Amino acid sequence: MRVHLCAVGRLRAGPERALTDDYLDRFARQGRALALGPASEHEVEDKKGGGMEAEAALLTRAIPAGALICTLDERGQVLSSPDFAAMLAKWRDGGRQDAAFVIGGADGIHPDLRARADASLSFGRMVWPHMLVRVMLAEQLYRAATILAGGPYHRV
Numbered sequence: 052m053r054v055h056l057c058a059v060g061r062l063r064a065g066p067e068r069a070l071t072d073d074y075l076d077r078f079a080r081q082g083r084a085l086a087l088g089p090a091s092e093h094e095v096e097d098k099k100g101g102g103m104e105a106e107a108a109l110l111t112r113a114i115p116a117g118a119l120i121c122t123l124d125e126r127g128q129v130l131s132s133p134d135f136a137a138m139l140a141k142w143r144d145g146g147r148q149d150a151a152f153v154i155g156g157a158d159g160i161h162p163d164l165r166a167r168a169d170a171s172l173s174f175g176r177m178v179w180p181h182m183l184v185r186v187m188l189a190e191q192l193y194r195a196a197t198i199l200a201g202g203p204y205h206r207v
């Protein structure tokens with residue numbers, strides 16, 4: 052199952068870019084034997100100030116047809132890392148080719164796009180900057196792959 056990170060905003064060169072690249076590389080390597088990944092990033096930007104609605108249209112275009120959709124949202128479900136790994140494995144085993152993780156912009160994700168999602172994942176009730184959410188998601192994807200592979204990275 053291919054993984055897509057569909058995000059509002061560009062991660063420019065800097066610590067968040069370096070960390071995201073590192074974790075997504077590790078995820079690609081670890082996930083290969085698990086039929087998970089690689090993960091690709093799709094960054095969208097609405098330069099006309101169209102707000103959440105315009106961003107939702109761009110995000111919808113970035114999500115591959117037929118993909119399972121997981122929004123990143125502080126109002127979403129808080130999962131343990133093993134539970135997140137189990138969700139990924141279930142999605143992979145369900146036979147869909149693509150899973151899209153959607154990260155919103157400053158105003159969040161439009162309610163219509165949130166309503167279409169198959170899952171909504173929260174990294175706690177605090178609001179994080181979208182760049183950090185991308186880093187954390189990349190790390191959790193890598194961690195999930197190590198959990199599914201039975202590797203030593205994740206310790207309970």
Ligand SMILES: C[S@@+](CC[C@H](N)C(=O)[O-])C[C@H]1O[C@@H](n2cnc3c(N)ncnc32)[C@H](O)[C@@H]1O
Pocket residue numbers: 122123124125126153154155156157158159160172173174175176177178179180181184
């Ligand atoms: C700066 S936040 C915008 C928050 C916005 N006020 C809202 O109502 O969603 C940008 C994006 O980061 C992600 N995000 C921020 N905090 C999060 C959290 N605790 N859990 C999951 N995703 C989060 C969401 O995708 C959000 O759309």
